[in-house]
Amino acid sequence: xxxxxxxxxxxxxxxxxxxxxxxxxVRMADDMLRSKTGAGNDFLGWVDLPDRYDREEFARxxxxxxxxxxxxxxxxVIGIGGSYLGARAVIEFLKSPNYNLLPKETPNIYFAGNSxxxxxxxxxLSLCEGKDVCVNVISKSGTTTEPAVAFRVFRxxxxxKYGKEGARxxxxxxxxxxxxxxxxxxxxAGYETFVVPDDxxxxxxxxxxxxxxxxxxxxxxxxxxxxxAAAASHAYTSTDxxxxxxxxxAAIRNLLYRKGKSVEILAGYEPFAAMFHEWWKQLYxxxxxxxxxxxxxxxxxxxxxxxxxxxFIQDGNRILFETVIDIADTHRRFAIPNDxxxxxxLNFLSGKELDDVKKTAMLGTVLxxxxxxxxNTVIEVSERSEFALGELIYFFELACAVSGYVLSVxxxxxxxxxxxxxxxxxxxxxxGYESMRAELAKRLNY
Amino acid sequence: xxxxxxxxxxxxxxxxxxxxxxxxxVRMADDMLRSKTGAGNDFLGWVDLPDRYDREEFARxxxxxxxxxxxxxxxxVIGIGGSYLGARAVIEFLKSPNYNLLPKETPNIYFAGNSxxxxxxxxxLSLCEGKDVCVNVISKSGTTTEPAVAFRVFRxxxxxKYGKEGARxxxxxxxxxxxxxxxxxxxxAGYETFVVPDDxxxxxxxxxxxxxxxxxxxxxxxxxxxxxAAAASHAYTSTDxxxxxxxxxAAIRNLLYRKGKSVEILAGYEPFAAMFHEWWKQLYxxxxxxxxxxxxxxxxxxxxxxxxxxxFIQDGNRILFETVIDIADTHRRFAIPNDxxxxxxLNFLSGKELDDVKKTAMLGTVLxxxxxxxxNTVIEVSERSEFALGELIYFFELACAVSGYVLSVxxxxxxxxxxxxxxxxxxxxxxGYESMRAELAKRLNY
Numbered sequence: 001x002x003x004x005x006x007x008x009x010x011x012x013x014x015x016x017x018x019x020x021x022x023x024x025x026v027r028m029a030d031d032m033l034r035s036k037t038g039a040g041n042d043f044l045g046w047v048d049l050p051d052r053y054d055r056e057e058f059a060r061x062x063x064x065x066x067x068x069x070x071x072x073x074x075x076x077v078i079g080i081g082g083s084y085l086g087a088r089a090v091i092e093f094l095k096s097p098n099y100n101l102l103p104k105e106t107p108n109i110y111f112a113g114n115s116x117x118x119x120x121x122x123x124x125l126s127l128c129e130g131k132d133v134c135v136n137v138i139s140k141s142g143t144t145t146e147p148a149v150a151f152r153v154f155r156x157x158x159x160x161k162y163g164k165e166g167a168r169x170x171x172x173x174x175x176x177x178x179x180x181x182x183x184x185x186x187x188x189a190g191y192e193t194f195v196v197p198d199d200x201x202x203x204x205x206x207x208x209x210x211x212x213x214x215x216x217x218x219x220x221x222x223x224x225x226x227x228x229a230a231a232a233s234h235a236y237t238s239t240d241x242x243x244x245x246x247x248x249x250a251a252i253r254n255l256l257y258r259k260g261k262s263v264e265i266l267a268g269y270e271p272f273a274a275m276f277h278e279w280w281k282q283l284y285x286x287x288x289x290x291x292x293x294x295x296x297x298x299x300x301x302x303x304x305x306x307x308x309x310x311x312f313i314q315d316g317n318r319i320l321f322e323t324v325i326d327i328a329d330t331h332r333r334f335a336i337p338n339d340x341x342x343x344x345x346l347n348f349l350s351g352k353e354l355d356d357v358k359k360t361a362m363l364g365t366v367l368x369x370x371x372x373x374x375x376n377t378v379i380e381v382s383e384r385s386e387f388a389l390g391e392l393i394y395f396f397e398l399a400c401a402v403s404g405y406v407l408s409v410x411x412x413x414x415x416x417x418x419x420x421x422x423x424x425x426x427x428x429x430x431x432g433y434e435s436m437r438a439e440l441a442k443r444l445n446y
Numbered sequence: 447x448x449x450x451x452x453x454x455x456x457x458x459x460x461x462x463x464x465x466x467x468x469x470x471x472v473r474m475a476d477d478m479l480r481s482k483t484g485a486g487n488d489f490l491g492w493v494d495l496p497d498r499y500d501r502e503e504f505a506r507x508x509x510x511x512x513x514x515x516x517x518x519x520x521x522x523v524i525g526i527g528g529s530y531l532g533a534r535a536v537i538e539f540l541k542s543p544n545y546n547l548l549p550k551e552t553p554n555i556y557f558a559g560n561s562x563x564x565x566x567x568x569x570x571l572s573l574c575e576g577k578d579v580c581v582n583v584i585s586k587s588g589t590t591t592e593p594a595v596a597f598r599v600f601r602x603x604x605x606x607k608y609g610k611e612g613a614r615x616x617x618x619x620x621x622x623x624x625x626x627x628x629x630x631x632x633x634x635a636g637y638e639t640f641v642v643p644d645d646x647x648x649x650x651x652x653x654x655x656x657x658x659x660x661x662x663x664x665x666x667x668x669x670x671x672x673x674x675a676a677a678a679s680h681a682y683t684s685t686d687x688x689x690x691x692x693x694x695x696a697a698i699r700n701l702l703y704r705k706g707k708s709v710e711i712l713a714g715y716e717p718f719a720a721m722f723h724e725w726w727k728q729l730y731x732x733x734x735x736x737x738x739x740x741x742x743x744x745x746x747x748x749x750x751x752x753x754x755x756x757x758f759i760q761d762g763n764r765i766l767f768e769t770v771i772d773i774a775d776t777h778r779r780f781a782i783p784n785d786x787x788x789x790x791x792l793n794f795l796s797g798k799e800l801d802d803v804k805k806t807a808m809l810g811t812v813l814x815x816x817x818x819x820x821x822n823t824v825i826e827v828s829e830r831s832e833f834a835l836g837e838l839i840y841f842f843e844l845a846c847a848v849s850g851y852v853l854s855v856x857x858x859x860x861x862x863x864x865x866x867x868x869x870x871x872x873x874x875x876x877x878g879y880e881s882m883r884a885e886l887a888k889r890l891n892y
Contacts, residue, residue: 081753098569100547114750116804118780119830120717123544146749148790149800152783185789202753262765263709263742271566282754289758296709296763297755298744303592304560306866307527307648308728309743312735314862317742319708319765334564337598343631344594348876354595357874358562363890364869372865384565416760419818420752423810428803430794444809 001235002228002388003395005245006378007252009366013321013375014255019241022251022406027239029405030247038405040412045199046397049207050230050390057194058222061209064172064192065216069106071170072134076124077214078113078150079138081282082202083174086211087111089279090225091218093272093389099218106219107134113150121150125157133158136217138174138210140196142182145424164189174209201412203283204397207390221386228390236398246395249323249377250403253295256375257407261321263296265313267305268325269358272384274301280396287404287411294407303361314372321375325392326362329383330355447681448674448834449841451691452824453698455812459767459821460701465687468697468852473685475851476693484851486858491645492843495653496676496836503640504668507655510618510638511662515552517616518580522570523660524559524596525584527728528648529620532657533557535725536671537664539718539835545664552665553580559596567596571603579604582663584620584656586642588628591870610635620655647858649729650843653836667832674836682844692841695769695823696849702821703741703853707767710741711759714771715748715804718830723747726842733850733857740853749807760818767821771838772808775829776801 032038033047068075077087088111091099100108108131110124135158137151158167173186174194186193194209205211207229216222236246253264264284266277277299288294300309313320336357338350349357366376379395381388404411426433426440478484479493514521523533534557537545546554554577556570581604583597604613619632620640632639640655651657653675662668682692699710710730712723723745734740746755759766782803784796795803812822825841827834850857872879872886 080750084750085754096565096569098546098573101573102569114753115715115717115747116749116800116807117716117718117776118778118800118804119542119776121800122778122780123542123548127544127547143790143792145792145795145803148792149782149795149803151790152785152792156783181789181791185787262763269561270563271561272563278754285755285758285762289755289760289762291761292764294758294762296744296758296765298742301561303562304526304530307560307863308531308724309731309735310866311860311862312731312740312742314735314865315737316731316735316740316862317708318738319742330563330565332564332568334568336595337602339598341631343627344589344597345627346589346591346594346598349591349595349874352874354562354564354567357591357595357870358564360873361562361866361870364871364873364886365866367886367889368865368869372862414757416757416762416818417753419760419814420756420807420811423814424803424807425810427806427810428795428798440810440813443813 001231002382002385002391003245004380005248006380007248009370009376009378010252012370014252018255019248019251022255023241025254025406026241026247026251026402029250029402030239032405033401039410043199043201043204043412045197046204046207048233049200050226050233050394053207053226054195057209058212060192061194061212061216062222064213068134068172068217069219072107072132074128074131074133075107075109075214075217076128076133076135076154077109077111077138078135078147078154079111079210080114080144080146082205083138083147083210084111084114085275085279085282086206087214089276090206090211090215090220090389092275094220094384094386095218097272097274104219107217109214109218112154113137113147116146121153125153128157133161134170134172136172136174136213137182138196139182140176141180142175142185172213174213203286206279206393224386225390228387229394231387232391232394232398236395246399247402249379249395250399250406252377253321253403254406256321257295260319261295261375262319263298263321265298265300265320265322266325267300267302267322268327269302269362270327270330270384271301273325273327274299277301283396283400286414286417287400288407288409290409290416293409302365306365313369313374318373322369322377324362324366324376324378325381326359326378327381327384331384447677448828448831448837449691450826451694452826453694455816455822455824456698458816460698464701465694465697468701469687471700471852472687472693472697472848475696475848476685478851479847485856489645489647489650489858491643492650492653494679495646496672496679496840499653499672500641503655504658506638507640507658507662508668510659514580514618514663515665518553518578520574520577520579521553521555521660521663522574522579522581522600523555523557523584524581524593524600525557525656526560526590526592528651529584529593529656530557530560531721531725531728532652533660535722536652536657536661536666536835538721540666540830540832541664543718543720550665553663555660555664558600559583559593562592567599571599574603579607580616580618582618582620582659583628584642585628586622587626588621588631618659620659649732652725652839670832671836674833675840677833678837678840678844682841692845693848695825695841696845696852698823699741699767699849700852702767706765707821708742708765709744709767711744711746711766711768712771713746713748713768714773715808716773716776716830717747719771719773720745720747729842729846732860732863733846734853734855736855736862739855748811752811759815759820764819768815768823770808770812770822770824771827772805772824773827773830777830
């Protein structure tokens with residue numbers, strides 16, 4: 001395994017007998033998941049996805065990515081929420097948060113349709129000027145407002161630039177297998193389509209075509225990503241907490257939640273992981289934040305945020321616990337140069353590798369935060385690689401499902417996401433929402 | 447004023463008499479601040495900074511920025527925490543989060559020295575290859591590890607590329623006025639220097655040379671920024687809560703905190719504001735997170751995060767309140783195109799401006815979240831401009847100081863930031879930390 005849970009720094013916060021007491025709940029959650037008897041059991045397609053994914057479609061994804069790389073300098077990926085965060089997280093983690101700035105043989109990738117901002121949309125349009133463009137639109141229904149508006153805009157752009165025939169070769173649609181207006185329209189228009197599976201929710205969909213097509217277009221080895229996920233799916237099957245790091249993490253967060261720790265901070269030391277933390281926030285926030293319950297998921301990237309939220313974590317309101325991701329081998333090594341003038345007094349570090357300083361900062365920070373009363377769990381990741389990231393993705397998905405069942409929520413629905421949409425449609429005058437509109441307008445008209 | 451506090455949606459959460467009861471505390475906080483009798487009163491230089499800033503240095507900043515724009519294609523800004531977040535926040539807010547990708551007449555700006563990541567550092571080095579480079583290093587002491595290491599690296603790069611003489615024309619140092627090794631070294635080396643004032647803490651320093659030099663280098667009108675801040679400093683002087691939006695915001699967050707709301711989410715609808723929210727998180731987290739107290743500051747950018755943390759906000763653990771920034775006029779307008787096929791069913795929006803949809807989404811979301819039990823305060827900002835942002839910066843700084851005094855903490859220190867540093871130095875074998883090192887090593891050696 002590329003990842004290992006280090007619970008050494010929890011010893012003053014959780015006693016061994018507490019793990020014993022919660023173990024039966026974890027076993028029950030495991031049983032609900034494996035026997036598909038729990039809430040949301042229509043959405044368990046991600047569980048054995050790394051072994052049972054559609055090989056034929058996978059090969060089409062790889063071929064399509066190759067075609068995109070050959071055809072265009074810009075790939076516009078249109079999607080929101082789970083149809084956006086996973087792909088972006090993986091590309092930034094494995095390539096770079098500055099992916100678009102770096103010289104490379106793969107296209108620039110811009111994510112559109114994830115806001116309602118005119119400035120954001122027009123800026124992506126300007127970045128496409130004079131470039132050859134492909135589009136991957138990702139939407140199960142095809143009717144979600146943000147991506148639908150963006151698809152209108154970029155479909156127009158491609159049809160004006162390349163004609164309907166030419167655009168057909170540049171538009172790739174990831175949507176429902178059979179139903180929905182987008183699927184129907186794509187079939188009629190002759191677009192190549194990929195599948196958002198029925199039994200995999202958005203936030204669990206990064207290892208389906210939803211995430212894999214943009215990820216492959218960026219030149220990432222998606223087979224290794226799947227192999228890592230498969231390794232994790234085989235490793236985390238025991239219901240013995242001492243033999244299953246994944247379930248142990250699920251147990252820890254519930255134990256701490258029951259002690260009043262209501263915010264979990266996912267802490268990392270690598271800027272390339274920032275979007276991965278955002279993916280994690282959706283996964284846990286949307287899965288567990290319901291029925292008035294749940295741990296609020298927050299994120300920091302140290303050491304920059306040690307000089308920002310570090311003070312609060314060390315010494316503020318004691319509602320926090322931290323989960324630290326410690327990635328050992330990254331892509332590059334760098335030795336700190338000597339300075340004859342030693343103006344910063346850091347010559348005791350001369351010749352030392354920056355990675356060693358990072359590791360030491362991590363250990364020093366964990367001890368300091370533990371002393372400050374913040375429970376710390378460390379997830380040790382051996383390297384920055386496709387395989388390790390595949391493992392990590394599956395680790396968090398599985399832990400999330402088990403943790404949600406232990407919390408006794410349905411980890412696979414998101415009923416609250418509809419509330420703002422209904423209000424928005426009513427206020428926008430969508431047919432069918434007339435009575436609701438009048439009521440809302442009254443509340444706004446103060 | 448460009449900004450206005452809308453408290454209409456708080457009515458079911460805070461009764462009028464609660465404002466009356468907390469008003470004396472706000473008056474006392476105001477008095478501590480204005481008479482400089484409160485804790486941390488050595489750090490109140492930011493209060494009248496917008497009126498009393500050093501005009502001579504300001505002109506030098508503008509001239510230096512002009513020189514940078516003429517001399518280089520890349521400006522590397524070295525700093526961490528308050529010496530990093532403010533400049534980046536303002537540049538992204540007023541220019542773009544994609545500033546470096548866009549065609550422009552100003553240099554690309556890369557922020558270094560804010561992590562201990564080899565991959566991040568070597569990537570910035572690679573982005574500098576073949577480009578003309580200037581450096582602005584920002585550090586009061588010159589001894590903070592992260593920026594000091596980066597300064598070693600980039601000083602070497604410039605001296606190798608341009609010689610010591612050439613490098614002298616390309617290195618700009620923002621540091622202590624008189625003390626510290628970096629100041630001494632800069633004087634000896636002949637670098638142009640700017641001042642980190644003694645009486646302005648890092649997180650309040652964006653409107654000093656710390657933030658202004660990189661901001662001006664990006665082509666932003668820093669005079670308008672200061673004028674906006676000055677307007678705010680003149681506007682928010684009343685201790686009558688009904689006549690002072692800034693103090694009212696300070697009162698609201700304390701009232702909600704005392705009702706058990708322990709997480710404040712700053713919510714926005716514009717991706718260009720994401721780093722501004724990070725600046726806000728440092729300001730509030732570092733000012734108030736002490737003595738076991740404080741509201742944990744979190745951030746979301748809607749609508750993307752409505753499809754991520756939206757579920758939690760709507761229906762999860764009721765420990766949250768939201769402060770929504772609603773920016774009316776942004777740079778561009780965009781009308782939603784009609785689609786004869788209407789595959790997304792959105793033709794009822796055809797021709798409508800995206801900004802109107804954004805506004806409606808905002809209102810619909812506020813009502814939905816209020817219905818879900820989340821107190822919402824809306825800060826209405828009239829436009830995306832230097833002046834309005836200057837106001838907003840000052841609004842949040844002043845509110846933070848008053849809010850911190852009402853919470854009875856010292857809003858201007860950050861003792862907790864030292865804890866990890868001490869551990870790190872001990873573990874790294876810094877001379878003078880030997881006994882501490884042995885003790886820490888024992889705790890790690892499990």
